[in-house]
Amino acid sequence: MIQTDILIIGAGPCGLFTVFEAGLLKLRCHLIDALPQAGGQCAEIYPKKPIYDIPAYPEILAGDLVDRLMEQAKPFQPGFTLGERAETIIKDDEGQFVVTTNRGTVHRAPTIAIAGGLGCFEPRKPPVERLQDYEDHGVEYIIKDPEFYRGKKVVISGGGDSALDWTNFLADGVASEVTLVHRRDGFRGHPDSVQKVLDLAAAGKIRLLTNGEVVGVAGEERLETLTVKHKTEGEIEVETDHWVPLFGLSPKLGPIADWNLNITKNAIEVDTLDYSTNVDGIYAIGDINTYPGKLKLILCGFHEATLMVQSAFKRIYPDKNLVLKYTTVNGVNGF
Amino acid sequence: MSSIRVTVIDREGTSHELEAPTDMNMNVMELCKSAELPVEGTCGGMAMCASCHCYVESAHAGSMPEKSDDEEDMLDEAFHVNDQSRLGCQIRLEDALEGMVIRLAPVG
């Protein structure tokens, strides 16, 4: 079991800055994130885009901002549980919160900071009838272990980098047969990967079905055939063992909705005094919270994190007094 | 302030007649959000999420600027796409779009 002072759910920019502000008050933090990397939207959606409204940075790439936040948090040695979704929260006999992830990792802390942004990023599922019947029976939305596909027939859908990269990887002696289905001729992915796919197709090493879209799934117990609707050739049946639709991720509120918190329009209501929720000891900061005048901006989330940790400190140490100390006076003294 | 009238049909089929300013550098995604219609606009209007996917049902498609490569690419990854599909965030509100009718695409 992982014990900490503030358990942060969501390792986006606001969760990361919380580690620093909490560290200044000698509070330890641990972060849980469903994504395999820290950085939230900045890392997942737009790492290479510039942001212009971070104070004192006339321009900074979202990915660089995450790197700097990680560096700033480092002296306070945050723990990370990455690639796991916080699923349940319960209170134990001693009034501490116990948070368990979908993989069964257990965390315990007297205070929780939900910095869940727009929610958990989940794979976007194409609207194909009976698709869910074949999930884990031939239909997968993420490739966890390429070995799983050794010697199998695989169809991949999508036009972005992950679809192209996996096509190239699996075609290199892993899968027995690889088909890439994409709705257009053009691909969104990196030009090098696009060229590689086109070369493989020309050499007959993969089957490339452009201007096509998977519209049907069929099979007895598991997936056996896909129906691909082609712009000019009509419907084509493709025999396969696996179909991996790779259409990117989109955020869904997820388990947070079931934690007895007051929620309006997919956001948690908080008191702007300290960003506390209706459950004593649980706070919410960043894009996930709402209050009159709320703006979903990184800068605002940083402010929320700073005030929130003051309140968390008083909750953990009711008898201690807090005096504001400038970082310039004492510097940053890590753990 | 100059403005045009735009009709947005939501996912339940209800029509909303909106007064859309043309002098505020706004797009259809922002118009929907400001009218509290259920459009997420997750990427803030950078053609990176398709949460603003809609169908242009009136004859205005022709008087709009062509789709950019970014918009085409993102629509490729979207679902329920047809010939009328556009990303709302890539349609700037302009005088030429007076009377335009937009239908929100299903979420997904």
Ligand SMILES: Cc1cc2nc3c(=O)[nH]c(=O)nc-3n(C[C@H](O)[C@H](O)[C@H](O)COP(=O)(O)OP(=O)(O)OC[C@H]3O[C@@H](n4cnc5c(N)ncnc54)[C@H](O)[C@@H]3O)c2cc1C
């Ligand atoms: C394209 C784009 C451009 C933007 N440009 C700007 C800009 O210029 N300026 C600006 O200020 N803002 C901008 N934003 C918004 C900014 O990125 C967000 O305000 C910011 O990321 C919010 O940070 P956060 O830490 O609250 O949440 P997020 O960054 O959303 O991170 C939340 C994290 O929580 C995780 N999570 C959620 N629920 C769970 C759970 N149950 N278990 C485990 N993990 C969970 C998610 O996986 C996610 O990683 C932009 C956003 C986008 C998409």
Ligand code: FES
């Ligand atoms: S708002 Fe994201 S694509 Fe339009």
